[in-house]
Every structure is written in structure tokens, then in C-alpha cells.
Amino acid sequence: MHEFDVSSTASDHRLAGLRKLFPVQRFVNDKASRSAFESDGLTAFRAKPLAVVIPETADEVIAAVRWCFDNDVPFVARGSGTSLSGGSLPVADGIVIALNRMNRILKLDPESRTAVVEPGVVNLKVSQAAAPHGLYFSPDPSSQSVCTIGGNVAFNSGGAHCLKYGMTSNHVLGIKAVTATGEVVTIGSTSTESVGPDYTGLFCGNEGLFGIAIEITLRLLPKPEVFHTVLVGYDSLRAAGDAVSAVIDSGLLPGAMEIMDALSIEAAEAAVKCDYPRGAAAVLIVELEGPREKIAFEREQLSRVIAATKPVVEMVAKDDEERMRIWKGRKSVFSAVGRLSPDFLVQDGVVPRKRLGEALVAIEKLSRDSGIRIANVFHAGDGNLHPLILFDGNVDGMLHRAEAVAAELSRLCIAMGGSITGEHGVGMEKRDFLPHMFDENTVDMFDRLRRAFDPKMIANPGKMFPGTEAPALAMTGLHPLEKAGVIQRE
């Protein structure tokens, strides 16, 4: 555990002005309440904020940010805190702006297929609201039943179906945001043909460093008429990886292509009884979706391609119930892995799709060499790996060893011409890897752009960029603040 806190006794006076902006029940600074916000999906990191404010209106968000700007107090915007990269970890000398009550769908226009939402709206609620009109919101992170659109925007979230439809940024048409200077800006357009640079694309994936989106215009898609979902078992992980390339090379563009290895299958089976085929070293899930006639045509093509990949078993979902069971297994993996191991880290790296098989062999070797079990489950069509690194945090030094394996995986992805993150973001977890992916000039340019939004560096400082501008922990070895005794690892 990496934990840090600063005494908040002296902070009460400092926060007096902020307190006045919120009713007492929406300004929280007692220790117990602050503890509820001290971590996110990357539980190895903890930090208690000075206080948490819970705005209910855009004006309250703006007022909070302006107060932070005027008083040089760092802030972290937070939705449901599901970030897996520590992106919503509080800053120990700053405040958290919790956006869960900013959860209104302001407008839903079936004709233009758009929805305007507040940042605290839960991802799945958008699709539920759009369903009566035959529409849905495409990005589908595994956490979609709890994660918020504001977080999806900040981390440019993906999901199983981003192979065909792209990431969150491909579905955000416009953003009204308060920048870290307290200014309100409005960017984007409902047309693909916009003026000048893609400012909306720039804002998506800012990881909370530019400011806070307060109104987001989303693109909705028509729900596919039919799905065709196939589960294919292989006798090796590599064979499953190669099958992915075969499908893509055939010209098919499935809605999703997911791979799970034996360990993931075992976990899912134990947790949710998804009836995956026994004895396969890996399964590949392929889902086609679209108009009925088109899919009728494509499923024949897919069937021929799959037959040529020498599968050991193939299951076709006969109805929606069977389809849901297949997806239930896949979507349960992260939680199911808890049955196999007391603790785990979820890695999130990308390799070029053509090098998937090679990457998987390297990961197997890394697991053997380190003696640390790694369960593999990933968005195969994108080359987006999610190795789950299993360890027991109660055993001395195991967290460090697991983190070293995670770091090794990041290096592997970079070396193969891929990326340190596909969809979880850089956050706390990967910040020290940014300079491994980008040269110094380029990181400097990123930093200048960030300062164009946040000259005082008060918006989620310490994330994404390496450096020591705010308390944060290096991925390996002792952090300067640890050395100084300010923070302790448990």
C-alpha cells in the first residue's frame, strides 16, 4: 500500500472560503468521510483529500474551480472513482470535487441522435434512456454500470466494442467545460466537419488535467438489429491470437473480439458458471452486429474463416440468453479473479495486432520467470492487453514484485511498437513511463498544452506527467517523499 495524508487541522482556516460556497452536507472534511474518497480502482494508492465538495449544479462546479484557482488549491474531479490507473486518486493537499450529483440527462434528441448530459451520469443510464428510441451510447467499459460519462471523457474510455466504433472521443460531439483557470469554454460541433483543430478530441483523454467537463454532447447510435456471437476454443493462446488477425484480414469488422486464457476462464467459470467449453487453453469471443440480412451474410463468412483457424471447439449463441451468458463470463473476469488471488493489478497495454501472438508468448515467459501468475483477458481486435497480475499483498515484498512485472509489461508494449495504455490512462500508475514512449520535446509540448488550460497546475496535479510537482509515488523504488518519511508504504 502506498498511502499519504497531510494533517487537516491546519487546513480548516484555509478552506473557509470554499466552505461558504456549499451547504454543510455537501462540504465534507471529517476524517471518516474523507476516507471514503481516499482511493480509486487502483487500490494500491491512497491519499486523503483536505475536503470533498459535492456540487449539484454547473455553477457550483465553476465556483469551486474558481475558488481553487484564486487560492492555489489543487483539485481532483471524481465520478465513481473506478479509474484503474489511479487517475482519480485525491491530492493530499487538495480537494475532491465529487460529481455524482451532477447526474442529469439534460436533453435526448432521437432525431439528431444526440444526448446532452452532465458529467456524473452513469454510462449505462445513457443507453437505458436512449433505448426506447432504438438508440444507445456505444463506449462500453467493463465498469459501465457504475462509471460516469465525465470519467469516460477524461480517460477517453474504451470497451469491448471500441474495435468497431472507436473510443469515447469518437462519440463526444461537444463539450462545455470549466478550465482550471475557472473559465467556461464551449467546443465541438454536431458535424464531423468542424472548424480548425479537433479541440474536443484534445479534451477527451486529458485525465482531469485541463479542467472539468460540465455538459457533454454525446452521439447515439442505432441499436444493431441482430447480433451473432460465437465462442471459439483453441489449444493455445497463440492460436487464438492468430485467429484474430485471420478474421480482420478477411475484411470482416466484428463489433467485438475478446480473448480469455485458461486462468481467466477458470475464474469466470467459478464465479458465474458461464458454461465455457472445458479444456480450451484460450477462448475467442467474436460478435458480429448489424442489419439482419447483412449479418446472415457475414456469419457464413466468419464460419469459414474460423474453420480455417483449427479451433478445438465452437459455440454459437442460439438466442439472446446464450449471448448474455457468453458476455457474463467475459465481463466477470476482473471481479472473478478475486477468487484466485487476494490481490491483483490490471495492466493495460497495447501491441500492434499483428504482434499479439508474440506478445502473449512473452507474457507467459515473464510469468514463468517471475513466478507470478498472470491471467490474460483482452480486447484482441485492438491489440489491447489486460493482463491481470495476481499476488498476495500480505506477503512482504509481493506488491513490489507485482509492480515490477507490470512495469516490465509496459516496457514490452513500448518495445513492440505499442502503447503503455489502451484505455485506462496514464494516471498515477504509468506516469513515469510517459518519457519512455515520447521524446523530451514531445513531452514538453504536452506540458505546454496542459499549461494552456492550467497555468497554475492545480487540476489533478501529479498525474500523467512524471515529476514531483505534487505528492505521488514512483512505480518502482522509493519515491522522494517516501525517502523523506512523508509517506509510508504499508
Added chain:
Amino acid sequence: MHEFDVSSTASDHRLAGLRKLFPVQRFVNDKASRSAFESDGLTAFRAKPLAVVIPETADEVIAAVRWCFDNDVPFVARGSGTSLSGGSLPVADGIVIALNRMNRILKLDPESRTAVVEPGVVNLKVSQAAAPHGLYFSPDPSSQSVCTIGGNVAFNSGGAHCLKYGMTSNHVLGIKAVTATGEVVTIGSTSTESVGPDYTGLFCGNEGLFGIAIEITLRLLPKPEVFHTVLVGYDSLRAAGDAVSAVIDSGLLPGAMEIMDALSIEAAEAAVKCDYPRGAAAVLIVELEGPREKIAFEREQLSRVIAATKPVVEMVAKDDEERMRIWKGRKSVFSAVGRLSPDFLVQDGVVPRKRLGEALVAIEKLSRDSGIRIANVFHAGDGNLHPLILFDGNVDGMLHRAEAVAAELSRLCIAMGGSITGEHGVGMEKRDFLPHMFDENTVDMFDRLRRAFDPKMIANPGKMFPGTEAPALAMTGLHPLEKAGVIQRE
């Protein structure tokens, strides 16, 4: 004509250092040669640069930019000078960096479906080089046989087929660029899943204000197996506009949907004998493209949709020759209009697709009220209008009147919830309209981002942003430099 020049006699000494960087034949500053660069596709504006340098390598481009940075000399990067918004108009006290000799395709990888090119490569050359592998580069501006990829990137160019496939930014995976500070940065990734904000998307559409792309990684697409191209005639422009919505509402996504009105048809017919149906008030071109079986299915669906829109005539291209004839008519319009009028301005505005019919009625009224003929030809699927405003520049005051009509069209697009530019960019032409589309905070944010790349404001200054930081002309009325007698209108 809006023309300006500054004496270059005094500039020789100033440019001595730059001259040393280039062999004599690639450093041009005699008046005749400079004149060859004095204008671009928006011929109403002219400015002579101090000198033109013609680099042949990335290192020479970088050296030129560094020299400009060190010596506070403005520069304008230029490909083929086809910009229709005056985006590549020289700055009278600056230099032009001509990139036409930076025209190598550095790498073409059919397996990953990517090409790495220099900025001076002509758009069509990429598709020609990719053709033996069954691939092509999707963005297809009308000028694609001459315009360069660097210009496409700078202006995020579109074309008839961006309805289905998106703009240039959707097909640029990575960029190596020299920023206006002389630093080389490398952004982007071959994966849709990238790290942090979409920096590549930010660079596309920068209109030359951030720096110069020196290596661009492009995404190539597999060539469609078959095309199905239909030309449909209607008895009114509005009926054609409404047909576009009917097609989209049916769930079809054609590769292209283009509309031409009677005046455009007349011009095209006179110029290239494209055999369009006589007597139609407007024609709609719809092109489906994709795998054979899929298109066989979709053409039936399209046929039913079109039948319900009450066309007066329908022609289906029986073979590739007929298809090319249909497209020849459409693509000839800009040049063909020269037969109808000595001069014309091409406007480039966007309205929400659902309001196309309404916009066309308003344009007709504007034409009637102003007594200025307007030919309409446009990317209908995107709501991207290209009204051609016909006038005789030799008649006193006519340029001013035509510009006033163009300005009125921009206002119309904004009022209808659209955009002042779809694909031509803001450039010189629309710069004074930027504050009509975006509020002050937002334009300020744009400017801060621009300064993150170009703190000295030497990269294509005077474009995109309103203001007087460089010699430029307001769209209507006298420019301050005109009032001061520094520049004259012809």
C-alpha cells in the same frame, strides 16, 4: 483584388543567414519568382513574401523554421497553394517554405495498411502507390490530383467521401512535426487506443499555425469491391435536399451523397458533356460502396427509398465508365463555372443535415435579393454547402458585393446551428467570423493552445484568428492597413 507587398530591397541583409542554408536555386527572392507564390486558391488576396525557400529534406525544413524562430521572421508553409480560404497566402514581411520537393513516400506497408509520407506528396499519388495492394487513401478533396498531404493535414481536408469515412484527421495516425519553436515532436500511434489527449487530431486542422508536419503516417483503406452509383433528378432543390435525409434515415450510409443545382448542371454539361438528365432543377448523386453481396442488398433498399422521394428521373451507372462520367460532371463544377462567370467565390459552410432544404431556400432568396447568381453544389450528406458566388471582378464594387453575399452565407450557417467552414478552413477568408461561432473564453483558449506551439506567433500569422497581428484584410469594409494606405484594393 486585395494586394500587399513590402519593399524587399531592405530585406536582403535581413535574410542573409537564411540564404546560407539553401543552395542558390532553392532560395528565391527575385520579384518575378516571388510573384509566382503571391496567391493561392482564394485569388482575391495577394501578398508577396520576402523570399521563398524550397527545402528537399526534413533537416532543411527544420533549419528554416529555426532560423525564422531565432530571427523573428514569420513563415508560411505551402504545398500546391490550392487553399480556398487564403490559408497559404504569404505574409508580406515573411518567407514561404515551399514543400513540393518534400514529395517522397517514405514507406508503404500493405500489412499494417499504413503509409509514411512527406508533406509535399500529392494526395492522389498516395492512392496510386497503394493501388497495387488493393488499398487507397480515403480523403478526396476535389483538388486531389494537385493538392498535397501536408495541406490536407493543415486544413483537415474532406471531400465527397468523407460522409462515410471522415475527414483527413480520421486517416492520420501519426505526425512528426517541427513546431514554430523549431522543436521536433512526434505524436500519434497506429492504434485507435492512444495515450492521453488526441494530439494528432489537434494538429490536423491547425492551418499552419502550429508548425510544419514533416512526416505523416496515413491509414490506408481496402478499395471497395464494387460501387453502385445513382444519379437522381428532382424538380426542386429542396426535394433533392429532403431525399438526402430520407436516405440517411433509412439506415444506409452511402460513400458519398452530392447535390448539384440547375446552374451547376448547366456549367458541368457545357464543360465536360457529362450527359446529366435535362430539365432537372437539381440532381442528387448517391454512391454505395463495399463488398459485392452487401451492395447487392443495399441497392435494393436504396431503390425503394429513392422511389418514395418522387424523383423526375433516375440513372444508374451500368459500368465504371458511366460511373466516371457522373463523377466527372460533379468534379468539374468549380472549373466549369468559369464558363458562366469571369470570377467566383466558393463558399464553404455547414448546416445541420435536417435543415438543408431550409438553407437552400434561404440561399435562393439571398441570390434573388442581391441580384448575384449563386450556383449550388455540395456534400449533401454532411450538410456541407459549397455555394459558388458568381461575379465580374472588372465591374466596380462587384467583388465587395460578392464578399458581402459570402459573409451573409456564413452568418446564415451560424444562425442555423452550423459552421462557417466544413473543409476549406478559416484562413484569411473567415477569420473575422471566428468570434461569431465561439465565445471570447473559447477563442482565448484556442489562442493559448496556438501559443503553446508558437509563442512568437510567426507560423502563418494573420490567419484563423481575428485581429491585426499581421497584415490581413477584413472581409468587408476597409482594413486598417488599407485606411493607412499601406495596401490597396485593385
